[in-house]
Amino acid sequence: MKNNLFSKIAVFAKKYKVYFIAGIVLGLVGSLLNVLIPNMVKNIAALISESLYTNAMDFHSIRVVAIKTAIVIIISFITSYFGAWCLTVGGQNMVKDIRSALSDKTDHIRMNYFDTTALGDTVSRMTDDCDAFSAAISSNLGKAIFSIIIVLGCLLVTFVINPLLAFCSIVSILLGLFINATFAGMGSDSIKEQRRLLGNMNGMINESISGHMLIKTFNGEEEVLEQFDKKNQDLSSALFKSQFFISVLTPFMDFVSNFTYVVVCLVSGIMIIHGKMQIETLVAFILYIKMVTSNLTQIIQALGSIQPGIACAERIMEYLELEEETDEGREDVSRALGDVEFKNVRFGYAEGQIVLKDFSAHIKPGMKVAIVGPTGAGKSTLINLLMRFYELNSGSIIVDGVSIKDIPRSRLHDLFAMVLQETWTFKGSIRENIVYSTKDVDDEKLNSAIERAGIKFLVDAMPQGVDTVLSETANVSSGQKQLITIARAMLKNAPIMILDEATSSVDTRTEKLIQKAIDDMTKGHTSFVIAHRLSTIKNADVIFVLKDGDIVETGNHEQLLKAGGFYSELYKAGLDAS
């Protein structure tokens, strides 16, 4: 699993391998030189001590050693800094690529994922997890690698010098590491628990801030705060545990270091007495032991940050490996006329909950199709299927003679211009929101779409006109937002138009004007309209009346009224009151 994770990360690291390799090599040179410097400095001290016996200060030698040391110090500084620089550049760029990959992935994930996953959770994978991962690799991974190499080197040297002593010290270090690992094991469980609770907490904060207005108007503050308090307390105790385990690791390692020192001194003391060892060996030994333990501390500290980084990387990779929509279609629709056929379509969002049972219909090019029916009858579902947001359980949908499964997705989407029930605008200028992904738009086309969508007045009243930025605080009403999305669809001007409750928040006068503009535009184009306002659907060529996943009636307005069925019932409900 872990190996697997590393190979997945390696895919992203590959592009910056020059930086990573250079960073590690430079960093390694830097830290090895750093190990050398204390010895060189000691040489100066030794020269001074010597003068106490020779009575002559050897300034020349001191100068030579000092200059050599200075050069090493400067080289060490430069290599260490540029090593870190390379790792940073490689690491940050790699994380940037990972962020892009996450964002790209969003466009390929199956739609059911978003139906069942909290938005906040996905956002936190794309941002917080990336940050934690980047922190783990950009500074700590390098540190850990240098330290591991130094430790291995030192151990090798100690074994060459004196195997028995090396063995003693390794046993004592291993003992320490074992206890430490037990601690870390306990800690890693609580770190996982803490991260889970934190994700949970953040999900709730997300929701409460988004639903702020409702909480206020329902006096729900206390209820929300009560839930919040419970979550916050759980998080706090998990945080305490994980924090405690993390911060005892370093002092514990110090203790191991001191303990090892005592062991080495005692063992070597005995060996020296028995004439099995030279004092000089001990001096060297102590130096190396110190180096080993201090680097082990570094490793453990780095691991403390790498561990959550790994957990985050797992979450990132989990998202990147979600099942994708298939896009195997290679056939093109040569004549985009707008001929649509539903053949025995059966579909449900979840297993065992069938929304459409056996839907069949043939829509000829240029027809205006209206879909009516009570709430939850499956009207929007039909549109979702036409756009291939979901896969059918059985049956097929054929557009201009080609099954939608055989058309590349982006080509299929090109055939449609749609306005959805839930208006979607983003922070950007009105122009950007309307043009969106449509190519080759000049001012003339843009202005005509603005005019036909009935927002010319709105745009003119804006301080920067069409370049005014739509933001959370800008006072554009929901109806106006809907009109902006209609302008977006008008500008796209695709063979098939889909309007799912597109004018529900627009007042009827404006709607009527827009309706006329849409009718003009869709002349010769196929269009699908879902609406509750019967005025919108009356002049449709064919009306499908949906109820409980089946078409219960088909026909035009007059025919359906005459039939006196479900449609006429719905229609009368609207008419009665008016």
Next chain:
Amino acid sequence: MKKIAGLLSFKEYMYMLICVFLIVGQVFFEIKIPNVMGELTDLIYSGNVDVFKQISYGITMFTYAAASLVFSFLVAFLVAKVGAALDSKVRKATFTKIMDFSLKEVGDFGTSSLIARCTADIYQIQTFFVNGFQLLIKSPVMIIWVTVQISSVNVYYRSATITAVAILVAVLSAVAILVLPIVNKAQYAKDELIRIDREHLDGIRVVHAYNGYEKQKERFEEANERITSLLLRYDKSSALFAPFSNMVMYSLTVIIYIIGAHIVADSDESLRAGVSNEMIVFVSMLSMLISSCIYLILVMVLLPSACVSFKRIAQVLNKKIEIIDPEKAAAKDPGIHGSLEFRNVSFMYPGSREYAIKDISFKMEKGETVAIVGGTGSGKTTLINLIPRLYEVAEGQILVDGVDIKKMKLKELRNILGYVPQKSFLFAGTIVSNISFGDNGKLKQTLEEIVKAARLGKADEFIRTKQGGYDAVVEEGGSNFSGGQKQRLTISRAICRDPEIFIFDDSFSALDYKTDKTVREGLRQTLSGTSILMVAQRISTIKSADKILVLDNGKMVGMGTHDELMTSCDVYREIVLSQTDTEATG
């Protein structure tokens, strides 16, 4: 800053104080250990064969090490305790404050920025505390202790040391100060990135439908590029800290030795050994001094981002909330229920120069239904948002049950209202928790009352088909319900409050005509004493209202019954005609 410091209790400050003492003790042992270590090494170097003496030194050292370990454990325990408390208290204070905000304050910050402040920024502060606190205490203790020890040495060493430390502190502080604005910018760039991600996920269907992948990518990459370049600038500068400190420390040691060589050579032969010893002791002290400085500076690396987070949270905590309870709430006449009056009300959005609604006056009595119609952007929602005081009226007065809403406790005011917003919003939880959401100043609703409300809201039938019925799970944002179902649940939620006044902001738009009609008729029959204020587009929905207000461009252009307005109000007639001319012919 003060505000955040004030969040911690006396107990936690005591913990911190105890920590300080423990750390001093720990420093004591830490300094002792090398001493004993040195003596033990000397003993072995000198060829002393006394094994017992060796063992006794070993035991002493072991004891010191163990004591230091125990102290460290205690410090770790206390720091983790205080850190966890700090984290949960700051989060609670921030969250509670945000819950107190009105829409204006939320708008001032932006939703995603508030979310980031309440999550990532708090995490940042907590991390800084647990990593920084110990170093912030330990390093000065070490520095002071060492400084006292070396204050007696000769002036050359001292001036060299002071110069080096000064250079170190100056360069690194300069870097830290330069880095601060970058961190600040990076935090805001992150807010931006989060917003774009949220928008992308929110509009995923539109992105697909328009093949908007490239456009989305373009927007995302711009933000991604920006944050990466900021983080790179930050990392490149802060990568300087460790190597630079090392360089200064080693250079200083070399300089001290060179000075030392001259001093030793110049001094009297009999004094040379002593002078040389003094030099060696000084250098060993020096490494402690410098490493303490380095630790202190390491804290500096963490400091800028913690500072920015601190500031961002303080901004939230210090934000003045404009809509608050009145100091003295006016007494409400218990005899009046469900009346609403607007007296010359005008309102302007913050940052806007035009009135969103201007000079609106009308009155609604108990049990009446008042409908508001008007063109897109004519100020209908604005007018409605003023009633629960989501925004503050700029001019004029709104009276609920005869009392100016500014003189009423917010809770009391909102208990009177049953509000259904334009955009349905469900909370993660169950159907029951959603319908019974909130507090209406009465006892928590029983399941019976909840079912009754769901029946009236026409939600009962589809709830029963859901797995688990009333205990069916609602995902975040209600993503497992259709648009119409969500709307019916939010209507049921308002009914469940048993309010005096219903406020419907175009709340029937996702319902078919039949359901729309049944819900309204049900309300009128069962809750005849409850007033209803509603925004609606459909003439069929509003026709039977006792009073209809016609808004146009924020101004009221007509008020009366359907029949009155048909003769007196051009705008109204146009609206009606736009709906009925085609329908009537059918």
